[in-house]
Amino acid sequence: MSARANILRSSAAHAILIAYTVLALYPVVLIVINSMKSRRAIFNDPLSLPTRETFDLVGFHTVLEQGNFLLYFQNSMIVTVASLFFVLLFGAMAAFALAEYRFRGNLLMALYLALGIMIPIRLGTVAILEIMVAANLVNTLTALILVYTAQGLPLAVFILSEFMRQVSDDLKNAARIDGLSEYRIFFTIALPLVRPAMATVGVFTMIPIWNDLWFPLILAPGEATKTLTLGSQIFLGQYVTNWNAVLAALTLAIFPVVVLYLIFSRQLIRGITKGAVK
Amino acid sequence: MGNLTLDKVCKSFGTVDVIREVDLTVNDGEFCVFVGPSGCGKSTLLRMIAGLEDITSGEVKIDGAVVNTTPPSQREIAMVFQSYALYPHLNVRDNMGLGLKQAGQPRAQVTQTVDRAAKMLDLDAYLTRRPAELSGGQRQRVAIGRAIVRKPKLFLFDEPLSNLDAALRVQTRIEIANLHRELGATMIYVTHDQVEAMTLADRIVVLRDGRIEQVGAPMELYKNPANEFVAGFIGSPKMNFLDAPALGVAGKSLGIRPEHLTLSQDKGMIEGRISHVEQLGGETLIYLRADPHGLITVRLFGEHAAEINDRAFVTPDMARAFHFGADGQRLSM
Numbered sequence: 260m261s262a263r264a265n266i267l268r269s270s271a272a273h274a275i276l277i278a279y280t281v282l283a284l285y286p287v288v289l290i291v292i293n294s295m296k297s298r299r300a301i302f303n304d305p306l307s308l309p310t311r312e313t314f315d316l317v318g319f320h321t322v323l324e325q326g327n328f329l330l331y332f333q334n335s336m337i338v339t340v341a342s343l344f345f346v347l348l349f350g351a352m353a354a355f356a357l358a359e360y361r362f363r364g365n366l367l368m369a370l371y372l373a374l375g376i377m378i379p380i381r382l383g384t385v386a387i388l389e390i391m392v393a394a395n396l397v398n399t400l401t402a403l404i405l406v407y408t409a410q411g412l413p414l415a416v417f418i419l420s421e422f423m424r425q426v427s428d429d430l431k432n433a434a435r436i437d438g439l440s441e442y443r444i445f446f447t448i449a450l451p452l453v454r455p456a457m458a459t460v461g462v463f464t465m466i467p468i469w470n471d472l473w474f475p476l477i478l479a480p481g482e483a484t485k486t487l488t489l490g491s492q493i494f495l496g497q498y499v500t501n502w503n504a505v506l507a508a509l510t511l512a513i514f515p516v517v518v519l520y521l522i523f524s525r526q527l528i529r530g531i532t533k534g535a536v537k
Numbered sequence: 538m539g540n541l542t543l544d545k546v547c548k549s550f551g552t553v554d555v556i557r558e559v560d561l562t563v564n565d566g567e568f569c570v571f572v573g574p575s576g577c578g579k580s581t582l583l584r585m586i587a588g589l590e591d592i593t594s595g596e597v598k599i600d601g602a603v604v605n606t607t608p609p610s611q612r613e614i615a616m617v618f619q620s621y622a623l624y625p626h627l628n629v630r631d632n633m634g635l636g637l638k639q640a641g642q643p644r645a646q647v648t649q650t651v652d653r654a655a656k657m658l659d660l661d662a663y664l665t666r667r668p669a670e671l672s673g674g675q676r677q678r679v680a681i682g683r684a685i686v687r688k689p690k691l692f693l694f695d696e697p698l699s700n701l702d703a704a705l706r707v708q709t710r711i712e713i714a715n716l717h718r719e720l721g722a723t724m725i726y727v728t729h730d731q732v733e734a735m736t737l738a739d740r741i742v743v744l745r746d747g748r749i750e751q752v753g754a755p756m757e758l759y760k761n762p763a764n765e766f767v768a769g770f771i772g773s774p775k776m777n778f779l780d781a782p783a784l785g786v787a788g789k790s791l792g793i794r795p796e797h798l799t800l801s802q803d804k805g806m807i808e809g810r811i812s813h814v815e816q817l818g819g820e821t822l823i824y825l826r827a828d829p830h831g832l833i834t835v836r837l838f839g840e841h842a843a844e845i846n847d848r849a850f851v852t853p854d855m856a857r858a859f860h861f862g863a864d865g866q867r868l869s870m
Contacts (some may be wrong), residue, residue: 430624432616433618435588435608435610448624
């Protein structure tokens with residue numbers, strides 16, 4: 260291929276990717292810039308950047324003063340991080356077992372664990388609510404963590420078992436000869452090697468949990484357990500919507516996701532696994 | 538102090554028999570090489586000795602004690618893998634010392650043992666590096682070091698040289714031979730390379746399809762192969778198998794090593810045409826096409842000129858030829 264065709268090809272690829280980036284970032288940027296404008300400016304000229312006249316942080320003031328915003332924030336954080344932790348831990352453990360051990364019904368078990376990908380957990384809402392009522396878990400964060408862990412596991416098991424299969428058998432066997440227990444092999448050998456895959460699963464798991472409105476509304480609508488998404492709903496009325504406050508709340512809600520994403524994406528890039536075998 | 542006995546050992550995966558009734562005794566201090574084509578079960582057999590594969594039936598004994606259900610870490614063995622299998626997150630010192638630490642040895646003693654092994658393998662300068670920062674040869678030395686520090690009854694090597702380049706392979710081969718002399722330990726070594734087998738082994742075990750074809754010292758196998766398979770597998774370049782009926786001799790095929798053929802321009806037993814010549818400096822390999830025998834390899838020492846497509850005759854040294862029957866077994870003459 261000639262150098263010229265190469266340039267054309269790569270600039271076309273860049274154009275497509277840039278267009279997609281703009282498209283994806285557009286609503287986010289719109290939320291962030293409008294959250295810093297006065298109510299009038301939001302409606303008059305939604306696309307302009309805040310100027311000296313239109314700059315107004317009233318939305319942020321409302322959010323931080325009204326409603327227990329910090330508490331909601333904390334609830335969301337606890338639920339997301341705890342669910343993420345359990346999904347990654349149990350998902351990786353199940354994946355390790357499915358990939359590593361030959362036992363009767365291995366394939367059946369793998370299919371069963373992955374089945375959840377195809378069945379939306381919300382179909383079971385009524386039953387879940389009944390279970391939570393019976394277990395006395397309504398209006399607790401535990402209820403949400405349990406549901407989200409269940410929701411995230413199928414995809415985690417499915418993706419991670421593929422990666423666990425790629426972890427060198429020799430490495431695990433060397434550890435067995437050195438006398439490491441299966442748990443230590445899992446934690447010190449297998450887990451670090453599938454870290455990039457864990458990061459991917461982490462991102463996929465985290466975002467729907469953070470954004471979810473359905474289960475907080477049904478299982479934990481109490482004031483003490485409201486999550487950020489649910490808490491922001493107070494600004495959305497049937498007749499009047501406080502757009503400043505809504506946009507400010509959304510802007511604040513974006514940050515933790517970005518931070519978590521940055522942490523995970525560093526893991527994706529880091530190549531510490533190099534040189535392990537061969 | 539390091540005897541291994543295999544007693545009617547079998548292994549099957551489902552309905553496939555991978556190892557069929559293998560009986561073998563390896564004596565203390567012996568260097569025993571398992572050799573065979575890929576898929577013959579040699580690695581599986583090694584992993585059964587290590588305890589990494591279950592034994593379907595039969596007994597594996599180390600120093601007389603049956604170890605069929607003993608976990609690998611308690612069999613007092615050490616294994617070196619083809620892929621090195623170093624822990625990527627640990628430096629060289631920790632890689633080598635992990636097994637000892639796991640066994641509960643005091644830290645000072647672990648340090649001392651690791652230092653001594655590192656010195657032996659010229660790894661002193663690299664103790665704080667991670668595997669990713671080492672070359673292939675250094676990684677393999679770390680893997681060997683990890684085995685040495687355990688002071689095992691049995692060293693198990695699973696094709697340890699396959700990932701190294703040719704020059705390094707020869708060098709490491711010599712190092713392993715020296716190591717065996719120095720430690721005097723029992724070593725079991727798996728390879729598909731018959732040169733490694735010939736140069737390292739006290740005793741070679743030739744395997745095919747999960748069965749032992751022949752056991753013996755390298756030169757014993759070379760001079761006295763039990764059947765066509767062993768004859769073809771041991772020795773490089775490979776033995777020629779000539780069509781016996783066409784030559785009017787007994788058996789189905791006549792095995793003759795390339796170095797035991799004489800080449801002549803004008804007279805000889807078999808007529809053919811030269812199809813390829815390989816000049817190696819010290820020796821010359823001439824490939825001759827002759828019907829119905831197929832391609833015949835002739836090995837001549839020194840340099841020899843030969844033209845492709847020229848007519849040539851070869852004559853086997855019948856005193857050094859082997860006769861094989863239709864079943865591949867050697868016929869006694």
